[in-house]
Amino acid sequence: MVRHVKYFLGLRYQVSGWEHLQTEGPYVIISNHQSSLDVLGMMEILPDRCTMIAKKELVWAGTVGMICWLGGIVFINRQKTRDAKNVMSEAAKTMLADQIRLWVFPEGTRNQNGGLLPFKKGAFHLAVQAQAPIIPIVFSSYSNFYLRKQKEFKSGTITLKILPKIETKGLTADDVTALSDQSFGVMHSAFLEISSQAAQCNGPSSH
Ligand SMILES: CCCCC/C=C\C/C=C\CCCCCCCC(=O)SCCNC(=O)CCNC(=O)[C@H](O)C(C)(C)COP(=O)(O)OP(=O)(O)OC[C@H]1O[C@@H](n2cnc3c(N)ncnc32)[C@H](O)[C@@H]1OP(=O)(O)O
Numbered sequence: 750m751v752r753h754v755k756y757f758l759g760l761r762y763q764v765s766g767w768e769h770l771q772t773e774g775p776y777v778i779i780s781n782h783q784s785s786l787d788v789l790g791m792m793e794i795l796p797d798r799c800t801m802i803a804k805k806e807l808v809w810a811g812t813v814g815m816i817c818w819l820g821g822i823v824f825i826n827r828q829k830t831r832d833a834k835n836v837m838s839e840a841a842k843t844m845l846a847d848q849i850r851l852w853v854f855p856e857g858t859r860n861q862n863g864g865l866l867p868f869k870k871g872a873f874h875l876a877v878q879a880q881a882p883i884i885p886i887v888f889s890s891y892s893n894f895y896l897r898k899q900k901e902f903k904s905g906t907i908t909l910k911i912l913p914k915i916e917t918k919g920l921t922a923d924d925v926t927a928l929s930d931q932s933f934g935v936m937h938s939a940f941l942e943i944s945s946q947a948a949q950c951n952g953p954s955s956h
């Protein structure tokens with residue numbers, strides 16, 4: 750049902766790199782996070798046995814919260830780092846025990862400022878603890894068709910680029926910063942590349 754919302758909003762998705770999702774077993778997906786609209790893109794490509802990490806406040810978001818709760822979304826309290834770390838460590842164990850994939854937004858919040866925010870570390874600790882690969886996914890900039898603060902929205906095409914997996918086998922907590930920096934680097938380059946293509950595809954911006 751959620752996938753049909755794109756027709757109502759006049760959105761199209763172009764996905765590349767499908768082959769990188771053909772990975773057996775558990776993995777951690779990381780992606781940039783611009784808006785609630787990201788949920789529509791997630792539904793375009795969501796692999797089997799994949800759930801998400803979300804802020805705990807979403808539980809109280811009416812129907813959406815109930816769907817998230819029933820859907821097994823893992824809620825964290827971003828104000829309490831120790832609690833969030835504990836929840837994510839448990840999630841790493843569950844990933845392995847139940848062969849689950851987890852989708853994390855490493856920026857930790859929505860960002861429409863034309864780039865990527867510095868990454869938080871949780872996704873990378875999670876992947877290292879589970880010794881599971883990371884699959885980075887990048888959404889092109891929405892700024893040519895959607896500006897949240899200005900309340901402007903028109904139809905548009907969103908490019909989703911699935912990048913090659915990054916292995917974590919043999920890595921430890923000491924490698925997390927380098928892993929995060931590596932992931933940020935490839936995602937930032939891809940974001941700039943696909944956002945300029947999407948801008949041409951969506952026509953000249955009026956903003
Ligand atoms: C039309 C009808 C439609 C109906 C549709 C209905 C439903 C749709 C269905 C589904 C939709 C669901 C969509 C859900 C999307 C939800 C999106 C979000 O909520 S994004 C926000 C929440 N997510 C995150 O915040 C994840 C990213 N954050 C982190 O990973 C953070 O690291 C953190 C764990 C929250 C901690 O935050 P902090 O600010 O303290 O960050 P630091 O990264 O600086 O970490 C501090 C310190 O701790 C170390 N650390 C971090 N994590 C761990 C860990 N797991 N284990 C061990 N240590 C950890 C980190 O290294 C730092 O230490 P140091 O500085 O020494 O390195």
Ligand SMILES: CCCCCCCC/C=C\CCCCCCCC(=O)OC[C@@H](O)COP(=O)(O)O
Pocket residue numbers: 751754782784785786788789804807813857858859860902
């Ligand atoms: C005119 C277009 C407006 C956009 C319409 C969006 C339509 C999307 C359709 C269905 C999706 C509904 C599910 C909403 C899930 C919300 C997830 C979300 O975005 O949570 C916010 C959280 O990550 C970070 O919070 P903060 O940025 O720190 O606070």
